[in-house]
């Protein structure tokens with residue numbers, strides 16, 4: 144995707160078209176940012192994230208304003224109008240600037256025949272204001288299937304989950320306990336005039352009142368802190384780590400939890416960090432290097448133990464499975480465009496398969512922590528229930544914690560606009576032989 148030399152809105156429209164065609168913002172936004180002058184990058188990021196977050200609301204409005212859909216070859220102009228509508232409805236920018244610059248962007252995209260349409264649609268949107276949402280997809284700005292699934296799964300919470308998904312997530316840090324105490328780092332933040340509070344549940348977590356670029360954080364580069372959501376940090380409190388243990392992080396990239404494990408316990412015998420993605424695994428090494436930590440990295444399909452396992456069972460296994468990521472939509476709003484309802488059943492099959500394979504390589508007396516960043520029971524406690532039915536020797540452990548909801552087979556955190564993401568954890572033990 145070439146966005147070189149394009150005005151901001153035109154470049155954002157091309158990024159959003161790529162998302163509609165299946166690329167994540169993580170994949171297509173960084174190269175587009177590189178092609179922009181540094182001072183325009185934050186605005187581009189805000190346009191792409193904001194338009195994705197409100198896509199279903201804005202798209203409902205745009206479709207109601209268009210007499211007919213644009214030709215597939217002109218689809219980028221549809222996205223250009225969504226970007227402009229996002230700004231009209233959610234930004235402080237002057238309306239005349241949004242209109243004029245969107246018409247210019249349309250020309251820059253080589254679509255001069257559509258400048259009249261862009262101008263007309265945006266003028267009527269400005270004059271008439273936002274319409275009443277026509278359906279739940281528009282009202283909650285989520286795909287209809289997600290609204291229905293959440294309503295079905297969480298009859299008392301679905302609206303608050305949808306609302307939380309539309310907020311901007313806070314920036315949360317994990318203090319490297321090997322280097323410094325949380326209180327000492329809070330003092331450093333105070334000296335740097337960065338407002339922050341300790342997290343409620345994660346023992347080494349700090350939530351910033353306003354996000355800052357990481358290079359503004361004291362001692363970030365030397366590994367004193369990492370950026371990690373509070374819910375993700377909780378994995379180490381469940382693993383019951385002790386010196387001498389052999390630990391497997393079975394789906395490790397980009398390595399946030401691998402590093403948290405190594406920071407949480409000095410003297411582990413070995414931490415093996417596995418990921419099947421050759422593209423993502425180097426991120427684990429980068430994170431380890433910054434924190435000056437060591438793990439054994441391996442690129443493999445965790446479920447294919449014959450290919451990678453050396454036959455030495457693990458005392459602890461963290462299984463942070465691939466999932467719908469429906470608990471982290473506020474951080475990755477493009478999930479609303481990328482995920483399909485039909486993805487969930489195949490994901491659940493992969494999750495159960497991974498759980499079965501990992502159980503076989505867990506030492507008797509060992510502990511496995513199953514984790515997802517999903518709020519769909521199909522990927523969470525129902526996987527654990529299915530697994531328990533198939534494996535009579537599984538001993539579920541009810542952790543003594545103050546967070547989340549007891550689902551009978553694991554604990555569910557729902558996304559909280561004030562703090563953590565949506566997450567699920569189950570703790571399973573294997574009886575001694």
Ligand SMILES: C[S@@+](CC[C@H](N)C(=O)[O-])C[C@H]1O[C@@H](n2cnc3c(N)ncnc32)[C@H](O)[C@@H]1O
Nearest residue numbers: 394395396397398399400418419420444445463
């Ligand atoms: C939820 S992410 C893991 C996040 C990571 N634990 C962290 O905290 O930074 C899931 C990861 O599982 C990897 N993955 C998916 N299927 C896998 C498999 N069969 N074996 C190993 N890794 C897999 C993906 O490449 C992805 O990096």
